[in-house]
Amino acid sequence: MSLPVYQHINVRTIQLDDLENLLSKNLNLKHPVALNLKFLDLDQQREMIGLIENFFQTNNLSFKFPYPVYLVTDHESTITHMPTAFDMDSLPKFFTQRESKMNVKESQLISRNRLLQQEITNADSQSIEESMNRYGQVHRQIFEMEKERLFYRSVLNRLMKGKYNG
């Protein structure tokens, strides 16, 4: 058993066979993954990002949970839905821990977390993604409408105040 710290994977080619070896269904089951695409040139990086996204989509897997999969790339984050970073140092620090021998208490905690990880992985990622997007979209609209309502209400209050003050 090991701590859920980053597993760094260096992607050096865009061959499909190599990709099959790199990506598996349990890729982010036990730890977060950082796929370093910096060894490829810009066009190859873009192509690889598409292939990786496609892998998660076709296998109905999520790159967000149980642990996130980060792409270390020179491209801007807007070209993909996956979380990206420009270098290894800019990855979230939460999962950066020193590896060392664990005591009994920590091992017990890890095995308890294993159950949670498995449970989260079994969820239907595609339908979850859809319902999350739908929920977000509707509530963003409600937020905008509420902002408009508050604006009208403040204008109305000022007008009424002016009317009473003459």
Next chain:
Amino acid sequence: MDKKRLVKSLPQEDLKGFEEFIEGQSGDSSFLPRGNAQAKKEISFEHFTFLTNDSTRLNKIKDLLMDKLPFASRYEQGQHLISEQTKELKLLRKHLFEICQKPDSGYRKSLGEILDKFFEPAGD
């Protein structure tokens, strides 16, 4: 604290009767905590905290995926809230226009002042 420093820092009167006891104490006591052991303890505590935080994170994700999202999509309130907001906005807009449309409204007065300032009425 160092034995010599302790002896120097305290007044001589306070040390009366303890001289032999102080002399008898060994300089490097085995009861003192060792630096290495302390560091080890800190590291394991650090890992335990990290694992506890991770467990909390996983629990929150599980709750979101298994309970909150299915509940939210089964009892969807978004569309109802949007229609309520639309009605409210319509009402507020209507009310605002009614106030602003009155001949003695502040809006008309201000607009009149601005227009008079730029296009002064003839005869002034």
